[in-house]
Amino acid sequence: MSDILKISQERSRKRKQLLAQTLGLSSVDELKIVLGTADDMNNGAGSSYSGYGGQRSGSVSNSRDDEGGSGGKKTPGEIIYRDSSTFLKGTQSSNPHNDYCQHFVDTGQRPQNFIRDVGLADRFEEYPKLRELIRLKDKLIQDTASAPMYLKADLKTLDLKGLGSKFDVILIEPPLEEYARAAPSVATVGGAPRVFWNWEEILNLDVGEVAAHRSFVFLWCGSSEGLDMGRNCLKKWGFRRCEDICWIRTNINKPGHSKQLEPKAVFQRTKEHCLMGIKGTVRRSTDGDFIHANVDIDLIISEEDEFGSFEKPIEIFHIIEHFCLGRRRMHLFGRDSSIRPGWLTVGPELTNSNFNAELYQTYFAEAPATGCTSRIESLRPKSPPANSKVLRGRGRGFPRGRGRPR
Numbered sequence: 480m481s482d483i484l485k486i487s488q489e490r491s492r493k494r495k496q497l498l499a500q501t502l503g504l505s506s507v508d509e510l511k512i513v514l515g516t517a518d519d520m521n522n523g524a525g526s527s528y529s530g531y532g533g534q535r536s537g538s539v540s541n542s543r544d545d546e547g548g549s550g551g552k553k554t555p556g557e558i559i560y561r562d563s564s565t566f567l568k569g570t571q572s573s574n575p576h577n578d579y580c581q582h583f584v585d586t587g588q589r590p591q592n593f594i595r596d597v598g599l600a601d602r603f604e605e606y607p608k609l610r611e612l613i614r615l616k617d618k619l620i621q622d623t624a625s626a627p628m629y630l631k632a633d634l635k636t637l638d639l640k641g642l643g644s645k646f647d648v649i650l651i652e653p654p655l656e657e658y659a660r661a662a663p664s665v666a667t668v669g670g671a672p673r674v675f676w677n678w679e680e681i682l683n684l685d686v687g688e689v690a691a692h693r694s695f696v697f698l699w700c701g702s703s704e705g706l707d708m709g710r711n712c713l714k715k716w717g718f719r720r721c722e723d724i725c726w727i728r729t730n731i732n733k734p735g736h737s738k739q740l741e742p743k744a745v746f747q748r749t750k751e752h753c754l755m756g757i758k759g760t761v762r763r764s765t766d767g768d769f770i771h772a773n774v775d776i777d778l779i780i781s782e783e784d785e786f787g788s789f790e791k792p793i794e795i796f797h798i799i800e801h802f803c804l805g806r807r808r809m810h811l812f813g814r815d816s817s818i819r820p821g822w823l824t825v826g827p828e829l830t831n832s833n834f835n836a837e838l839y840q841t842y843f844a845e846a847p848a849t850g851c852t853s854r855i856e857s858l859r860p861k862s863p864p865a866n867s868k869v870l871r872g873r874g875r876g877f878p879r880g881r882g883r884p885r
Contacts, residue, residue: 483744587735589749591727597780599794612774612858613801620800623849624821625842630834633827634811635680642823643836645691647769647805647847650795652812653681657701658789661748674827678708684811687716693759693769695803697724699791702748709754718756726751726792728783753795764862768848773860774801790816804848 495507502513579590596602603610630642656675686696696718700709713720728749737747763772781792796819799808810817813824823839 587730589730591749591780592729592731594780599797608858612855615852615855615858616774616801619849619852619855620821623806623846625806627818627820627822627824628834628839629813629818629824629829629832631827631829631832632825634684634825639685639689642689644689644807644840646689646807646809647691647694648799648803648808649686649690649694650697650799650810651686652699652791652810654789654812655701655705657703657705678705682712682715690717690758691807693761694805696756697795697799698754698756700752700754702751706752713754713756718758720754721757722755722777724753724755724777724779724795724798726753726779726781729780731782767851769804770802771804771859772802772862804851806843806847806849
């Protein structure tokens with residue numbers, strides 16, 4: 480049992496004693512009768528304990544007994560709700576309050592579990608053109624992907640310039656010390672202790688040396704100090720932060736409250752951030768040969784893996800491949816499970832290597848980008864030119880500084 484949980488339980492015990500004294504009760508056990516919770520517990524009416532100090536969740540009634548007009552008496556037939564057992568029925572039920580936070584306290588199911596159509600297969604069901612666009616782009620990416628290559632190496636000693644290539648996309652998935660604090664009991668890989676990186680070590684990676692003149696970096700930075708330190712890394716590597724992709728973790732398969740909390744933590748963290756940086760000049764309205772913007776969103780909602788896993792959602796690869804048409808893609812701190820066609824995977828947790836620098840360069844000699852078809856070009860959302868010469872919103876769109884033709 481964690482120290483935080485013990486402290487919370489002790490505070491809860493003292494609060495109950497003070498409340499019993501205030502109400503003039505002889506013992507804490509009489510609180511259940513006075514507060515009207517004894518019947519619910521005996522009948523097993525869906526109420527539970529929050530798990531933090533043993534406080535009973537859902538103890539606040541939704542009735543109006545104590546408000547003016549009722550005289551402090553319960554109206555015949557009135558239903559009093561003390562938990563969130565019926566909240567999912569929505570406004571069609573007698574309890575129209577969809578309290579997802581209270582439902583999390585009662586059941587351990589996170590509020591994001593109830594967001595619909597978040598999977599890759601269901602997201603564009605109501606948008607046939609976008610669904611066709613994604614299908615065509617996935618096929619083109621698959622047809623133009625190079626053979627997967629991987630290199631087992633210690634990134635603390637590896638000279639990235641020795642790979643002999645520049646990259647259009649660099650995905651960095653460092654084993655942060657934040658992960659060790661959240662799950663210290665499972666911080667191992669292959670039976671050996673996992674080597675975690677601090678931000679000073681991540682900052683010293685020579686990412687900028689292997690980035691092409693126009694390129695993108697995607698850096699998983701956790702959900703605490705990494706949001707600031709990750710920006711420092713992008714700045715040192717020569718990138719400008721242009722986006723923040725957020726992964727909202729659901730727990731549909733295994734609902735429950737986390738048994739591990741970071742020191743001094745009050746809330747349970749259920750999200751993680753991936754900072755996106757840009758190098759060079761890339762405009763979404765004119766550089767359609769290199770990027771296709773507005774295809775995906777900057778939010779990933781997917782199920783988290785089992786407790787202690789450090790796997791990231793595969794959807795990040797789809798977002799990157801749909802966005803950047805460059806074929807030279809590198810994944811740092813990759814694992815065997817993340818080896819993917821079209822990517823060079825580098826990391827110390829790989830079990831084998833097949834990287835050949837000369838062979839790798841030949842993959843992109845003729846076609847450095849995936850290209851685009853006429854159908855994809857007609858379907859993809861486009862941004863208007865930034866410096867349009869047409870005056871918008873005034874009359875019929877005559878050029879600036881000129882009067883109407885006579």
